[in-house]
Amino acid sequence: MNQAEKEQYLREYALLKNEGKPFFPYAVAKDAIMAMIVMAVIMLLSLMFGAELGPAVNPTTTTYVPRPDWYFFFLFELLRVMRNAPKMTDLATLGVPTLCMVGLFLLPLYDRSPERLITRRPVALAAGIATIVCIAYLTYSGAVVGSPNQLVLPVPAGLTKAQKATFLAGEIIVGESGCEGCHEIGTYGNNGPGPLLTHIGSILRPGGIASTLKNPTAPMPSFAGLAKSSPKKFDELVQFLSMLHYNSSSWTG
Amino acid sequence: MAIIGSRGRPAAPVPPAQSDELTRPEAATEASLTVVNWIDERAQLSQGLRWMMFRKVPKGINWAYTLGSATMFAFLNQAVTGVFLAMYYRPSVTGGAYESIRNINDNVFLGQFVHGMHKWGASVMIVLIFLHMGRVFFFGAYKYPRELSWIIGVVLLILTMAMGFTGYLLPFDQRSYWATIVGVNINGTAPFLGPYISDFLRGGPEFGATTLSRFYAIHMMLIPGLMAALIGLHLYLVMKLGISAPPWIKAQEPDVAIEKVEV
Ligand code: HEM
Numbered sequence: 216m217n218q219a220e221k222e223q224y225l226r227e228y229a230l231l232k233n234e235g236k237p238f239f240p241y242a243v244a245k246d247a248i249m250a251m252i253v254m255a256v257i258m259l260l261s262l263m264f265g266a267e268l269g270p271a272v273n274p275t276t277t278t279y280v281p282r283p284d285w286y287f288f289f290l291f292e293l294l295r296v297m298r299n300a301p302k303m304t305d306l307a308t309l310g311v312p313t314l315c316m317v318g319l320f321l322l323p324l325y326d327r328s329p330e331r332l333i334t335r336r337p338v339a340l341a342a343g344i345a346t347i348v349c350i351a352y353l354t355y356s357g358a359v360v361g362s363p364n365q366l367v368l369p370v371p372a373g374l375t376k377a378q379k380a381t382f383l384a385g386e387i388i389v390g391e392s393g394c395e396g397c398h399e400i401g402t403y404g405n406n407g408p409g410p411l412l413t414h415i416g417s418i419l420r421p422g423g424i425a426s427t428l429k430n431p432t433a434p435m436p437s438f439a440g441l442a443k444s445s446p447k448k449f450d451e452l453v454q455f456l457s458m459l460h461y462n463s464s465s466w467t468g
Numbered sequence: 469m470a471i472i473g474s475r476g477r478p479a480a481p482v483p484p485a486q487s488d489e490l491t492r493p494e495a496a497t498e499a500s501l502t503v504v505n506w507i508d509e510r511a512q513l514s515q516g517l518r519w520m521m522f523r524k525v526p527k528g529i530n531w532a533y534t535l536g537s538a539t540m541f542a543f544l545n546q547a548v549t550g551v552f553l554a555m556y557y558r559p560s561v562t563g564g565a566y567e568s569i570r571n572i573n574d575n576v577f578l579g580q581f582v583h584g585m586h587k588w589g590a591s592v593m594i595v596l597i598f599l600h601m602g603r604v605f606f607f608g609a610y611k612y613p614r615e616l617s618w619i620i621g622v623v624l625l626i627l628t629m630a631m632g633f634t635g636y637l638l639p640f641d642q643r644s645y646w647a648t649i650v651g652v653n654i655n656g657t658a659p660f661l662g663p664y665i666s667d668f669l670r671g672g673p674e675f676g677a678t679t680l681s682r683f684y685a686i687h688m689m690l691i692p693g694l695m696a697a698l699i700g701l702h703l704y705l706v707m708k709l710g711i712s713a714p715p716w717i718k719a720q721e722p723d724v725a726i727e728k729v730e731v
Contacts, residue, residue: 216612224612230719231526232710239521242529242711249534250541257545257592261584268573269641271566283647284636286594286629294654320622322605323615331608331715343605393646433653436646 220329282396288357289350294408294434296353366390366403371458378458385455388448397435401461409435416457425453520707528717532607535600536706540699542593546631547696549586550688557638559684561677565640590632597628609712617705620698627695634687640680648683649675 395404398412428438442449558568572579610618637648656666671678
């Protein structure tokens with residue numbers, strides 16, 4: 216907006232204001248009604264859904280589902296989606312959100328046209344609608360991924376009895392530990408943000424798997440606590456992962 | 469005292485008639501007026517208050533314009549319910565953060581209700597702040613001269629999200645604990661400042677006992693203080709600059725009127 220446009224706006228605004236109504240009581244009345252609706256909705260939600268607590272924190276057992284509150288779903292989903300673009304994870308996690316935030320922050324500095332009517336601002340209209348659709352879609356798909364706790368894989372052929380017991384124990388530990396919140400194993404779990412674990416046994420040696428679990432790269436949480444508090448469980452987990460050599464054709468579901 | 473004279477303004481209160489014998493209600497009115505006058509003589513608030521209440525809002529203001537104040541009410545709800553929760557909450561990993569929330573839910577009178585209002589109030593506030601931002605965006609209300617209101621608004625948005633994030637850990641159940649670990653880790657992957665912010669949040673390289681008290685201090689003192697100050701600034705700007713009119717509203721007889729203004 217140049218100086219003339221600014222003055223023009225201020226003039227027009229002064230007129231509109233002059234033709235308007237006093238803040239009290241006209242605007243205050245609407246605000247008060249809205250405030251009462253807001254309070255009523257909050258109380259109703261509280262009465263209907265309460266504030267449940269899950270089980271107490273226990274850094275050593277691993278029955279958890281790493282899920283944030285719903286309004287962070289879109290961030291987590293973004294992470295998942297972006298993972299498929301290779302080498303993008305770092306950018307996607309906070310890089311893309313940071314860029315979006317900077318874009319939002321500076322909006323009035325780069326959008327300086329004097330036009331305010333949205334129907335005459337096609338770029339802003341498109342960008343606004345695209346943003347809403349993206350966030351709604353990501354929030355929705357973040358909401359429906361469900362809590363991943365189940366894992367039943369076909370037991371690989373040729374295991375000894377002890378190995379088979381470890382395999383079955385490992386399935387449970389993985390299910391309990393929420394790995395499937397970030398990893399896909401066969402037909403179970405989410406495709407990202409972590410890599411596919413279906414054939415992790417062919418990629419990493421047990422030692423490599425163990426050190427990944429203890430010192431993972433973010434955003435994967437560290438399972439060093441588990442290794443300390445219950446080394447047997449940790450060991451079974453590592454053994455189990457190193458038995459995963461499936462290729463996609465060996466899946467029956 | 470300055471009187472903002474304009475059409476449609478409610479009449480100024482008439483001072484009570486002076487007489488030697490005052491009835492009880494009159495005496496009470498008299499006394500309270502004296503107190504108000506005494507304060508006003510020193511603080512000189514009434515002028516500003518009148519200006520604030522009786523300033524005009526432009527033609528065409530509609531319900532979408534209530535979203536900002538609705539966000540503010542949701543914030544106030546968080547502040548009030550938060551104070552009551554803080555009376556019973558203990559931010560201690562070993563000393564029972566979890567147990568203290570259990571206690572609020574199970575034993576404290578209306579505890580679960582207030583806890584629920586705080587929890588759901590957070591969601592409501594997030595919804596409202598996005599709706600408010602959407603209103604401002606689609607109405608082009610961030611344009612000259614209201615750019616600064618927008619920029620402060622974005623900071624408020626970030627702080628509101630940060631409140632949600634830091635608050636999520638406090639009940640200290642399994643879900644909140646692990647989700648927060650993941651969240652802090654994600655944050656650590658951010659460019660440049662990410663690792664530093666993560667270390668600051670955790671209170672060190674490891675997620676430990678100091679982390680909870682840190683989240684608690686950030687959640688109930690640092691961010692709310694910042695937000696209250698910024699909301700004050702935001703509202704000051706709204707009043708100073710005036711609320712924008714809906715962009716499709718046009719002033720009547722602009723030519724004649726502009727001439728008048730320019731004289
Ligand atoms: C804690 C959060 C916030 C509170 C309490 C708040 C409060 C308010 C209030 C009461 C108004 C008066 C007009 C109206 O209600 O629409 C307003 C206007 C405004 N807000 Fe906010 N707001 C918040 C967040 C935001 C955010 C996130 C943005 C944008 C990024 C924003 C940008 C603006 C702008 C540009 C105006 C001026 C609009 C106009 O004059 O039409 N605010 N705010």
